Amino acid sequence: MSDLTKLKIAEARDALRKGDVTSLELTEACLGAIDAADALGAFVHKTPEIATERARAADDRIKSGDAPDLCGIPLGIKDLFCTEAVPSQAASKILTDFRPEYESTVSAKLRDAGAVMLGKLNMDEFAMGSSNETSTYGNAVNPWKVDDRSLTPGGSSGGSASAVAADLCLGATGTDTGGSIRQPAAFTGITGLKPTYGRCSRWGIIAFASSLDQAGPMAKDVRDTAILLSAMCGHDEKDSTSADLPVPDFEAALTGDIKGKTIGIPREYRMEGMPEEIEALWAEGRKMLEDAGAKVVDISLPHTKYALPTYYVIAPAEASSNLARYDGVRFGRRAKLDQGDGIVEMYEKTRAEGFGAEVKRRVMVGTYVLSAGFYDAYYNRARKVRTLIKRDFDEAFDQGVDAILTPTTPSAAFGLGEMTEADPVQMYLNDVFTVTVNLAGLPGISVPAGTDKQGLPLGLQLIGRPWEEADLLNTAYALEQAAGFVSKPTKWW
């Protein structure tokens, strides 16, 4: 078979079972594509030995006739997931040389299902960023290009998005704290889903903001996303916030029939200065779902405009606490000390050298909003506004809305370096449509639905009821079929 790396997970699964291809062939094709794609900066730690060994084992398992869907499927793993004996640095200098003694629950589930890990994927440092420009490894680059500029694949799961869009792997893991799966998926023309908070175990995933973080799949289409999600989620007693709920067969839910479903269009997501093409795509999405038999209604989510400022209190506050563990004592890198330096100098020098500018900024903002005298004014107030943001969604769902349709991002991918001069808040605006979903703990999916004037991909986001990823995926499937987005980036790397 030619172009093995272009296969989707569902196609590869079927081909493996028919004996048309082996996992070893698939894996070697991906490893070759990865080695030829260093210009994308997507894979930052390659694990060809592990991949080859797992591919051989998967081929044996498939021959024995008892193999799960993902058996033999080559995947990339975001660097935020701890992987046993394989560097896991959250794209931070402070975790240089860290090789975990354990495997995150999500990557262990994928491994146990027979999936083949090809390596670790680039990301923003500690998942803090929307352009993959804060990584200690350097930028990940979008395989889409319209002129001589290099474009961002988005962030923080930029390496995952770039690798899937460029056919370096069949699917990838991402994590999403404020939009870090959905925004890069939209920027690269792939599909990405953030599950309901608690669906995927957070155990072994390097923590950013624990009340918002969720792992999720990034893949070439909705079906592959469903297959990956089924394997990634499930209860884990090692994460006390993981939900003890049965995991449905998400792929089986994909009928494409959404007749009688009610889709809400939130009026507050119509932002001033939003590009016309985003507005037009959103209107087309509405029409597509109507044509598929859904009832589309206008809804109001009145606290939307407060979501970003709420996020930029809560996420830094939690990060300042989570990142306190990087102290140069137990793991990672310790700064070189001068004669007479004590423990405080060790902490301060280690963290000054080991953290990048954006991480330092957020840790310090978090420290400030939690400090005596400001805790009530900032942190407690933000938690109250978060209650109101969630209540907005609850009320919409109580009125019978099954899913909510919005744009995923306020623009298409922008050039790497173009935001360097802007103040940090400008970069934060990338997450304006996605961050509400994390604050409310809901599932959200980005589906590629069209292109802008230059030909760059744009995504539409669907937001579902808690725990109803199956229904959400089916609505996404109907949208995907109607949109018929099949464009791929032209290979330049």
Added chain:
Amino acid sequence: MSIDESTARKVAHLARIRVEEDELPALASEFNTILGFIEQLQEVDVDGVEPMVSVTPMRLKRREDVVTDGSQAAKVLSNAPDAREGFFAVPKVVE
């Protein structure tokens, strides 16, 4: 609320991140941009609203209060920048 250099210095120290004196003005200015953005939250009426504790209405699981893990000192120390005789080693903390 405006942050001056001395507040920026204090916050950096609380966060245990060394910031050189000449970097403080830029840091204070960045803080002010971000806090200015956050300031909008003051206009929301939050009277009688409970601060969110858990986004999903679930009771945290409990388990027996027993030892389930341990005896892995070598693994625990394997990533330490400086480990000696089964301990993490740090600069002198007690005179």
